[in-house]
Amino acid sequence: MNILCLVDFRPGQGDHWLWNYLPNAKDQVDFVVPPPALDWVHGPAKVLVYYPAFVWLGVQSWRWIAHHLCDVVLAWEGKNGLALACLRALLRRRWPKLVIAGYGHRGLATVFPWLIRFAMRYVDRVIVFTHWEAERLPPILGMEPARVVFCPLGSYDVQKVKPSIRLPFEYIYSGGRSYRDYRTLVQAMKEIACPLILNAAPGDMRRIPSRSNVLRYGMVSLESYWNLMNGSLFVVIPMRAVCFSAGLIAILNAMAAGKAIIATRIPASEDYIEDGETGLLVTAGSVSELHDAIAFLLENPDERARLGRNARRQFELFYTMEAFSERIHHLLEDVCRSA
Template sequence: MRVIHLIKATGVAGAERHLLDLLPGLRARGCDARLLVLVERRRPADEFLEEARRRGVPAGREVIGGDVDPLLCARLALRLRRERPALLHTHLIHADLHGLAAARLARGPEVVTTRHNDDPFRRRWPVRPLLRLCWRGVAGGIAVSRAVRHFSREAEGAPATLPVVHHGIAPPESEDREAVRASLGLDRGALVAGMLCRLTAQKGAADGLAAFAAAARAHPGAILLLAGDGPERAALERRAALLGIGERTRFLGWRDDANRILWALDVLIAPSRWEGFGLVVLEAMARGVAVLATRAGALPELVADGETGLLAAPGDVEALAAGLARLLGDAGLRARLGAAGRERARERFGLARMVAETLAVYERALRDAGGTA
């Protein structure tokens, strides 16, 4: 069964990282999974494509000329006729809209879509009616969390039977904690908290900075790492200085080794205002890192409050600060939550489960559409 995965990308964020795990897993199960990336002319997503190819996934690209590009639909239709996949699997809104139009122009294949987030912009005009229209044309769909399924049903008219397939990850290869810390210029015994995220309003990094400033008063040697980039970086750097933690906060910028940085942390802070899944939280849990997160979106599906991490309400800086103070001040609590989180990640969020459940969605979509797997 040949399946083309279509996504618009400018870098490697959560949805892209998910595909880098999923597609090799599908290929290992005999599915001819391929990647097609919609790119902006000045942002060709080279790293994403190269990493996919390094993992054995055939990968190509098409340039998208704007939010709506009719010529792209025509080019995609020609590609679909040439490659003749059984399914087109779309990810994120640009791929959803252009992919479905192209499949109709090509008179096949059937389309499956994954909903990755609960971004409020999906409620706006004209996005909302377009997405509602898309659901009428697809053969199957996936939500990456129960929170995203609820949002998609309420905001987009997704079917009540939309299956949830949580992201899965392979067990991480162990790295020497002290070697990772040394590479980052961290003292051996330092208390280190971190945020690994795009620097956008969604991720709540300003709340994380404020929580660290309050909680770290009792821990003058504590350090905050912030790995990621985005439109809020300059404002966050100013904010850190105003909070008096400028010298204790290290802005690392975008890193292609972000998962490696997790080994250096005592605590991961995930202060998101909304969150479709939260893959970095799962990656931290898999490494035994204690997690402090908000109850935004899917995060409570990953983190059991008080058992595998601590949770606070989105935007509640006081609660975030209290949770962080507990974690920074109690090595035993960090160890207990980290160990339980590692076990939860291993038991519930494995890569093989995600691959098997995705294949089941494909088989159901083809069966319902009258095709064959």
């Protein structure tokens, strides 16, 4: 297959993204990448400083397709594929095939639903990472159920990262940006003796009171994030009550690290964490449930280790980058074979 990938990161020399894990694939893979966008901006200003980068991506990918052989376009997340989908719909162009992977129905998609439905008529497949999205999105997007496909996400193996941070004390770890509920987590840390290391952007911590046992490290490099997770006793992923696939990368990273996980019960966590076997799920916004789960894992190291082993085993079976890349590749082949 001749595949054009629309992603918002610039692959390095010799980096072929998912195809790094597909040594037997004979595809020709190319990339078009948008200019840098200010993803930390919120509110109306985001229309001016964030979304134009992805409109540019749609135009550039259209031009690229006009001059190159291409069987299928793979857009990573809706923001990278919707501008191209709109152009296809305006000009009634259905070739090459267009697949959007990791679509999340949020942001402008909820403000302009008519525009999304218009564009989605010219998208061949939407790949989502939760069963909830696969079941609920087709009527919202105006698509047949067969065109919205669930595919389990995969993640890098964080245990392969060389240790560069070793802290001289035991700690609980939490980190990440999207749709986190750090207020509930900080409140749940009351009277917990073990410190919590928290990697969060300053904006995510606004108006959240400080605690002496919560060490705010701010945002760190990806390697430092993995190292801090690898060195922790266990990982807490507090989420707001959202229905799309938020927090999944953190969940899969923790599973890869072989850590017991405490996560908010939302569709994303329910698809990937088996409560009581690979982690513990708590009700969104419940300070008492989260506090009790943290205290339980601190007081029961054998159970903590069992959950971590089970999580690592599940990661190795289903959620490696090799397994995920194979799943995406099979879906692309299926799309290219379809009429």
